[in-house]
Amino acid sequence: MASAEEASRPFAGLSDVSISEEIPVEGDIAVPVGPSTRDDEFSTLDEPVKETIVRDLRAVGNKFIHVLYPKRSSALLRDWDLWGPLLLCVTLALLLQGGAADSDDQGGPQFAEVFVIIWFGSIVITLNSKLLGGTISFFQSLCVLGYCILPLTVALIVCRIVLLSGSGNVSFAVRLAVVTASFGWSTFASTAFLADSHLTNRKALVVYPVFLFYFVIGWMILTFSPGN
Amino acid sequence: MFSPTLIILTRYQEQLDILELKRTRTRPVSEMAVVHPQGGGAAVIDMENMDDTSGSSFEDVGELHQRMREEQEVAEEAAAADADGADDFLGVKGLKGQLGRQVADEVWQAGKRQASRAFNLYANIDILRPYFDVEPAQVRCRLLESMIPVRMITFPQKVAGELYGPLMLVFTLVAILLHGMKTSGTVIVEGTLMGTAIGTCFGYWLGVSCFVFFLAYLVNAQITLLQMLSLLGYGLFGHCVVLLVTYNIHFHFLFYGLWLLLGGLSTLRMVAVLLSRTVGQTPRLLLCGSLALLHMSFLLYLHFSYHRILEGQNRVGGQDWSVDHL
Numbered sequence: 399m400a401s402a403e404e405a406s407r408p409f410a411g412l413s414d415v416s417i418s419e420e421i422p423v424e425g426d427i428a429v430p431v432g433p434s435t436r437d438d439e440f441s442t443l444d445e446p447v448k449e450t451i452v453r454d455l456r457a458v459g460n461k462f463i464h465v466l467y468p469k470r471s472s473a474l475l476r477d478w479d480l481w482g483p484l485l486l487c488v489t490l491a492l493l494l495q496g497g498a499a500d501s502d503d504q505g506g507p508q509f510a511e512v513f514v515i516i517w518f519g520s521i522v523i524t525l526n527s528k529l530l531g532g533t534i535s536f537f538q539s540l541c542v543l544g545y546c547i548l549p550l551t552v553a554l555i556v557c558r559i560v561l562l563s564g565s566g567n568v569s570f571a572v573r574l575a576v577v578t579a580s581f582g583w584s585t586f587a588s589t590a591f592l593a594d595s596h597l598t599n600r601k602a603l604v605v606y607p608v609f610l611f612y613f614v615i616g617w618m619i620l621t622f623s624p625g626n
Numbered sequence: 627m628f629s630p631t632l633i634i635l636t637r638y639q640e641q642l643d644i645l646e647l648k649r650t651r652t653r654p655v656s657e658m659a660v661v662h663p664q665g666g667g668a669a670v671i672d673m674e675n676m677d678d679t680s681g682s683s684f685e686d687v688g689e690l691h692q693r694m695r696e697e698q699e700v701a702e703e704a705a706a707a708d709a710d711g712a713d714d715f716l717g718v719k720g721l722k723g724q725l726g727r728q729v730a731d732e733v734w735q736a737g738k739r740q741a742s743r744a745f746n747l748y749a750n751i752d753i754l755r756p757y758f759d760v761e762p763a764q765v766r767c768r769l770l771e772s773m774i775p776v777r778m779i780t781f782p783q784k785v786a787g788e789l790y791g792p793l794m795l796v797f798t799l800v801a802i803l804l805h806g807m808k809t810s811g812t813v814i815v816e817g818t819l820m821g822t823a824i825g826t827c828f829g830y831w832l833g834v835s836c837f838v839f840f841l842a843y844l845v846n847a848q849i850t851l852l853q854m855l856s857l858l859g860y861g862l863f864g865h866c867v868v869l870l871v872t873y874n875i876h877f878h879f880l881f882y883g884l885w886l887l888l889g890g891l892s893t894l895r896m897v898a899v900l901l902s903r904t905v906g907q908t909p910r911l912l913l914c915g916s917l918a919l920l921h922m923s924f925l926l927y928l929h930f931s932y933h934r935i936l937e938g939q940n941r942v943g944g945q946d947w948s949v950d951h952l
Contacts, residue, residue: 511818525751526790529758602762603790610797614804621808 458482465545465587475538475591483544486551487516490615493554494622512618519611520544527592527604539592543608546588550612553580554619561624573620581616585609757789757852765791772860775894779902785853792831792859799827799866803928806873830924831859838917845909847900857896858921864892865925872929885925893921 442450458481491512524539532539557573588608593601768791776783803823832855839854849857868888872881897914904910 508818511820515820526758526793529751529755530790599761603760603765606794607797610794610801614801617801617804617808 454479454481458485461545462548465548475534475542478538478541480537480541480544483516483520483541483547486544486547487513490516490547490551490554493551493558494618515614515618516544516547519614523607523611526607530600530603532592532604534592542588542591543611546584546591546612547615549580549583549587550577550615550619553577553616554622557619557622558624561622565623577616577620581612584612588612754789757787760788760790764788768860769863772863772895773888773891775891775898777898779898781902782848783899783902785849785857785899787850787852787856789852789856789859792856792862795859795862795866796827796831799862799869800824802866802869802873803827806869826928831855831862834858834917834920834924838913838920841913841916842900842904845904845906845913847904847909847913849900849903857899861892861896861921864888865928868925869928881929885922885929889922889925893918896921 457477457479461479461482491509494512495509520540520543523543524536527534527539528536534542553576556576560569560572560576563569585605585608589601589605592608593604764786768786768788800823803826804819807819807823835851835855835858838858839849839851842849842854868881868884871884897918900914900917901910904913
């Protein structure tokens with residue numbers, strides 16, 4: 399091996415000592431490289447940053463459209479990414495924090511709380527789905543659950559706009575309707591992607607935790623009241 | 627895999643000997659020069675010679691190493707190499723360079739292999755897979771059965787060892803608690819609503835299960851921890867129903883009635899299972915009494931701590947007028 403040859407340099411004085419031929423001291427330390435054509439196709443290291451960002455944004459936007467019109471397609475599963483869920487989670491947490499920050503004793507959700515609930519909830523649902531015999535991978539499931547928070551985020555924005563005009567019974571009814579509709583939409587969208595990977599008779603077992611998860615997020619949105 | 631190491635060792639040995647013989651021409655030749663195997667290319671090292679720690683020869687070897695170190699490496703590497711245990715083991719103390727690096731590499735590989743083996747063993751979620759192997763019909767049956775106490779206590783009753791139902795029930799209880807906390811305007815001074823709800827429910831489920839399992843272990847009852855977790859988890863179904871109803875319909879007598887009825891039924895079911903698996907009057911009393919007490923008082927606690935009945939809610943110009951009534 400090459401390391402033996404390197405080791406022999408300190409012992410330069412022993413140049414007359416020879417090694418028997420049976421011991422293999424030759425080898426190849428070249429790192430195995432894949433076919434060069436594949437490398438050239440996927441090498442995105444040299445492109446300008448603007449191109450990378452635009453491409454990623456376009457992928458995220460494409461997945462948003464798939465969530466808003468959930469039909470059975472594998473786009474969300476095939477090219478999964480976690481940028482969209484992160485964006486939605488941060489938006490949700492920021493918007494939910496604005497209200498309760500003023501009043502200390504409100505006990506409303508803090509930024510870290512929302513963040514932890516969304517990610518911890520997604521992980522629990524993913525683990526549950528895998529333990530029930532699901533065929534999609536861990537990150538694909540996280541991706542689907544994260545992207546399906548989009549309707550609830552839209553509902554939160556609508557609720558905040560409605561709250562600007564007052565917080566009476568009418569606004570509560572409107573908010574309730576909006577949040578319920580978006581919660582149903584989220585659950586339906588995620589089951590369209592997740593439930594396919596399970597046996598037909600276990601769909602209910604997989605859907606129920608998703609229902610609970612979006613219910614809790616919907617509850618956080620509905621009970622949000624801006625601090626006065 | 628070890629042949630390069632052995633080659634290096636043989637060559638090193640030879641150089642040691644040559645330098646030794648040159649230096650110690652006026653002194654008696656040390657044992658190492660006499661006994662070591664001659665010639666290069668030998669794949670076998672006589673390790674007894676390497677480990678020779680008798681006074682004179684070791685000092686000689688030490689001086690030799692010192693000279694070699696000064697010739698080759700910088701001083702700080704020599705100080706670090708002195709502390710290397712792997713080098714000490716082989717008896718060639720303080721050799722930095724290829725040998726040390728290779729040994730460190732071997733140690734790293736072995737450690738990485740062990741760590742990945744431990745990770746695959748303990749972080750493998752497939753360990754939990756058998757406990758989630760249920761059908762919706764089974765879950766539905768078990769939910770309903772958790773409210774029906776079985777009369778036969780002479781024969782150990784069957785307890786399903788699954789975790790899906792209990793886990794989902796705990797999460798449902800968390801969701802119901804949140805709903806109840808928010809609609810009643812509960813004020814949590816330290817901590818957050820979500821954290822409190824999750825901590826309470828999971829703490830009860832895991833903590834009381836472990837405690838009752840510990841008691842069962844003391845009184846020699848035939849129940850495993852998994853069965854206890856499953857039993858208590860399904861026992862929370864009654865709690866969920868009672869709280870869901872009473873957080874929305876605020877009548878005291880309704881709550882007390884439901885507490886006795888549904889809470890009592892689920893407690894009786896758990897007590898009956900435990901009775902069928904315990905022998906002796908006092909152990910039965912201890913085990914079942916403590917479980918009944920904890921289960922019923924948990925429902926009381928959930929109702930009264932996280933919920934204040936709002937009466938006379940008037941909204942005047944966006945403000946809530948409410949009277950707190952316990």
